[in-house]
Amino acid sequence: MKHKMKLYSEPYLKVLEGSKTIEMRLNDEKRKLIHCGDIIEFENIETQEKLKCVVLKIVAYPSFKELYEACDKLSIGYSEKETANYEDMLSYYSKEDIQAFGVLAIHICKIECVTPKLLVDYGICPTCFNKENHNCLYGDISDKLIYLDEKIECFFAGNPRAPGHTIISTVKHYKDMLEAPVDVVLYVYAFAHKMMNIIKEIYQCESVYLCTMCDGPMNHFHIQLIPRYAKEERGSKNFVKPRNNYVYDKEKLLQFQSLLKEKN
Ligand SMILES: [Zn+2]
Incomplete structure (x- = not known):
């Protein structure tokens, strides 16, 4: 306000x-x-x-x-x-x-x-x-936004740990997964399942790691999907790989959107 x-x-x-x-x-x-x-x-x-x-x-x-x-x-x-x-x-x-x-x-x-x-x-x-203040903290995400509906938004991470690092966030505020109602959690995870398959297909990675944190009083429930590539070792280190700058790739963004439509 x-x-x-x-x-x-x-x-x-x-x-x-x-x-x-x-x-x-x-x-x-x-x-x-x-x-x-x-x-x-x-x-x-x-x-x-x-x-x-x-x-x-x-x-x-x-x-x-x-x-x-x-x-x-x-x-x-x-x-x-x-x-x-x-x-x-x-x-x-x-x-x-x-x-x-x-x-x-x-x-x-x-x-x-x-x-x-x-x-x-x-x-x-x-x-x-x-969100309430015209993206004044994180900037415009229209070059990263893959999907948006009344419950969730899905976008590329602004500082990805691997190419294809994607975030799914609820539109409404829940501080973490513990606070979100179960129907919202199920919706987020069903969407994550779809996205993980799409990430694998588009980026040809070996696997996609999923994490969410319930670590503080003022988080905003979101889950992260981090690809692991064939050249990378398996294991939890994949959750903390060094961050890089996001590089806009219009073709990949459109590919995500058309595969999401197909799988709906
Ligand atoms: Zn929030």
């Missing part, structure tokens, strides 16, 4: 340069709509410039006093030489409103500084985030 907020030049520039990482607002009805992973577009009231930030964490406090005690002054927009006084916020909000609603520390990061690791650290799924 996207939100809009206005800022004066001084705080705007501090967000822009990266020192201010917490935006403070009343915890009113409008702000209750903000969630982790959402985007806030800040507009500089004085110049109309705009910048986009990702919400990483939201912490509620009874008033600015507690918020100021908990947060570093630079992170809430003060400079080293300034004294942070929570009563400064009375120039934006009335005592009555602060008392009635409470306040929020909205932890933010400029969208261009966001990495998959940072999102995972804050419990935000990078895969879902990427």
Whole structure:
């Protein structure tokens, strides 16, 4: 979800340069709509410039006093030489409103500084985030996309461990196979079975290895299909072969799509 907020030049520039990482607002009805992973577009009231930030964490406090005690002054927009006084916020909000609603520390990061690791650290799924935000993390995958329906998508790995390394991912978020309903798991594996045969046929590899990880709080259920070629040794080392750059091969992509149609 996207939100809009206005800022004066001084705080705007501090967000822009990266020192201010917490935006403070009343915890009113409008702000209750903000969630982790959402985007806030800040507009500089004085110049109309705009910048986009990702919400990483939201912490509620009874008033600015507690918020100021908990947060570093630079992170809430003060400079080293300034004294942070929570009563400064009375120039934006009335005592009555602060008392009635409470306040929020909205932890933010400029969208261009966001990495998959940072999102995972804050419990935000990078895969879902990427989808909701025009592939801003992983880039456009139209040159890798083999198949898409309402349940799954299948695409070439962007950093393959072998030519033909393919990923099948659920459209909906499940953190791993344990969390996915059994009908979805069966659907994914039936599709994987079909894909493994197609990979073998197209790439003439000796075998295709399948793995999925249930390793963290904020994964996105996907399985990997990694070919092993005749010249390569058998065994689990195939799961961790060095990664390479994906090379777009239009002919292979079309071959996959036509074989998938045939096998349907
Ligand atoms: Zn997800």
